[in-house]
Amino acid sequence: MTSRPIVNLEGVGKRFGAGAPVLEGIELTVERGDFVSFIGPSGCGKSTLLRLIAGLTEPTAGRIVVDGMTPADAREEVFLVFQDANLLPWRRVAENVELPLMLRGDPTDRRRERVGEMLNVVGLAEAAEKYPWQLSGGMKMRVSIARALSVAPDILLLDEPFGALDEMTRDRLNEDLLTIRERDPFTAFFVTHSVAEAVFLSTRIVVLSANPGRMHRVIEVPFAQPRTPELRETPGFLSLLAETTRELRLVRR
Amino acid sequence: MKRQNAWLLPLATGVVLIAAWFGLKRLFRIESYVLPSPAEILAAAWHERATLLTSAFVTGRGALLGFLAAVGVGFALSMVMAFSIRLKQSLYPFILILQMTPVIILAPIFVLWLGQGLPSIVMITFMICFFPVVANTTMGFISVDRNLQELFVMCNATRTQEIRHLRVPGAMPYFLTGMKIAGTLAPIGAITGDFLAGGAQNGVGGIGFMTITYFSQLKIPALFATGLVACLMGFLFVGGVNYLHWRLLHRWHDSMVRKE
Numbered sequence: 001m002t003s004r005p006i007v008n009l010e011g012v013g014k015r016f017g018a019g020a021p022v023l024e025g026i027e028l029t030v031e032r033g034d035f036v037s038f039i040g041p042s043g044c045g046k047s048t049l050l051r052l053i054a055g056l057t058e059p060t061a062g063r064i065v066v067d068g069m070t071p072a073d074a075r076e077e078v079f080l081v082f083q084d085a086n087l088l089p090w091r092r093v094a095e096n097v098e099l100p101l102m103l104r105g106d107p108t109d110r111r112r113e114r115v116g117e118m119l120n121v122v123g124l125a126e127a128a129e130k131y132p133w134q135l136s137g138g139m140k141m142r143v144s145i146a147r148a149l150s151v152a153p154d155i156l157l158l159d160e161p162f163g164a165l166d167e168m169t170r171d172r173l174n175e176d177l178l179t180i181r182e183r184d185p186f187t188a189f190f191v192t193h194s195v196a197e198a199v200f201l202s203t204r205i206v207v208l209s210a211n212p213g214r215m216h217r218v219i220e221v222p223f224a225q226p227r228t229p230e231l232r233e234t235p236g237f238l239s240l241l242a243e244t245t246r247e248l249r250l251v252r253r
Numbered sequence: 254m255k256r257q258n259a260w261l262l263p264l265a266t267g268v269v270l271i272a273a274w275f276g277l278k279r280l281f282r283i284e285s286y287v288l289p290s291p292a293e294i295l296a297a298a299w300h301e302r303a304t305l306l307t308s309a310f311v312t313g314r315g316a317l318l319g320f321l322a323a324v325g326v327g328f329a330l331s332m333v334m335a336f337s338i339r340l341k342q343s344l345y346p347f348i349l350i351l352q353m354t355p356v357i358i359l360a361p362i363f364v365l366w367l368g369q370g371l372p373s374i375v376m377i378t379f380m381i382c383f384f385p386v387v388a389n390t391t392m393g394f395i396s397v398d399r400n401l402q403e404l405f406v407m408c409n410a411t412r413t414q415e416i417r418h419l420r421v422p423g424a425m426p427y428f429l430t431g432m433k434i435a436g437t438l439a440p441i442g443a444i445t446g447d448f449l450a451g452g453a454q455n456g457v458g459g460i461g462f463m464t465i466t467y468f469s470q471l472k473i474p475a476l477f478a479t480g481l482v483a484c485l486m487g488f489l490f491v492g493g494v495n496y497l498h499w500r501l502l503h504r505w506h507d508s509m510v511r512k513e
Contacts, residue, residue: 054407056403056406056407075406075407075409076409078407079407080403080404080407082400082403082404083400084400086398086400086401086404088401088418088419088422089505089506090422090423090425090504090505090506099404099408099418100407100408102418103405103408103409103410103414103418104408104409131504131505131510132505133505133507133510
């Protein structure tokens with residue numbers, strides 16, 4: 001049971017209508033507890049790949065198996081953190097975090113308990129009663145992550161969640177994400193433009209080429225868990241950073 | 254200072270306009286049966302207060318009932334149309350046809366069917382208020398952010414949950430905009446209703462009815478006073494809707510939220 005891959009992509013391809021393919025021949029087997037980053041030039045179909053795993057759109061070639069099911073059937077185990085925080089503006093922070101629990105019908109007291117717990121995890125207990133417009137971009141993103149974690153998903157898909165944030169906030173959130181994962185060891189799929197972010201967070205980095213999006217290379221990231229901010233200054237980290245950047249330059253031509 | 258300006262400027266404009274009114278009347282020696290002075294209008298309003306109060310009540314009742322019917326039916330119909338493209342395609346042309354048929358033509362038909370008085374007045378008000386509610390609310394129901402829709406898909410939300418927790422709150426600002434327009438139209442609709450289909454008890458009817466009466470009796474200052482009452486009623490309606498708008502949106506919507 002535990003040895004079964006949690007996500008399997010077999011020759012997955014996607015085209016929209018009669019257009020040119022966006023993705024082609026994606027082969028990937030992901031074990032429970034992996035942290036997989038997708039990196040590549042714009043137009044390489046990274047976001048589409050996440051949407052395929054989420055079951056929000058269907059592949060036009062190949063097959064995706066999520067925990068032995070189709071992505072649409074496996075949705076209870078999966079949650080997507082969207083590119084922008086994607087909060088409901090009329091709900092307070094706590095109510096936004098509560099939304100998925102409410103929609104799946106958890107009882108009120110359990111919901112409340114879980115929401116409190118999640119807000120603590122992302123360090124937003126003080127902001128529970130605020131509305132999204134009262135928050136900074138980084139805080140909104142934290143709410144979005146708390147909301148995703150509230151349902152304790154086995155698989156978390158993150159679509160460039162920190163792309164719009166400044167580097168300091170981004171580093172902080174990266175570290176927080178790893179801390180959270182020590183508690184809730186979800187399997188993660190992470191789309192990013194930032195090589196440093198990918199190297200810091202991942203167990204594997206998938207470099208994609210564009211037009212159509214193909215797998216260029218899979219880079220294994222050997223650093224031990226749990227990772228600390230100091231990792232960013234080690235020679236091993238820096239050389240892997242350089243290597244990944246080089247690969248990225250190759251596909252960027 | 255800014256806050257004071259918000260009061261002072263319209264007040265000053267009002268004073269200038271009224272002074273000009275007095276001045277023109279004096280300068281050109283305009284008779285009161287053509288243009289009464291503001292003082293004469295106020296005096297006439299006071300003299301006719303019992304009648305005007307009754308007619309304001311009659312018109313206000315018609316306006317409120319017609320407005321509420323338009324808001325309720327409009328909201329329900331928009332929701333139905335937002336969730337079934339086929340129903341929308343079937344119904345929308347006929348809603349437009351209704352909107353395009355002038356009330357002047359509809360009024361005698363309502364009188365024929367419902368008789369003179371309240372039911373006809375309510376129907377006329379309803380016809381005038383209904384379209385802005387439907388048009389705006391439908392727009393609100395269908396312009397829901399795609400990402401938020403996908404969030405609900407990721408949560409395995411049912412259709413009913415999506416409507417209740419996403420579409421309805423998301424459509425609120427549009428619905429309230431429709432309601433604001435309907436609110437300004439409701440008193441006008443009811444007065445038109447009085448005018449075209451209103452009845453009277455002991456010679457007193459709605460504001461629209463009294464307009465005709467005062468005109469035929471050449472009570473011109475009183476005729477102007479009905480205009481004053483109509484304006485006040487309009488402000489009352491708009492004020493009510495604005496209050497509702499504030500209640501529902503002030504915590505979260507961009508139109509209300511103060512940026513500090």
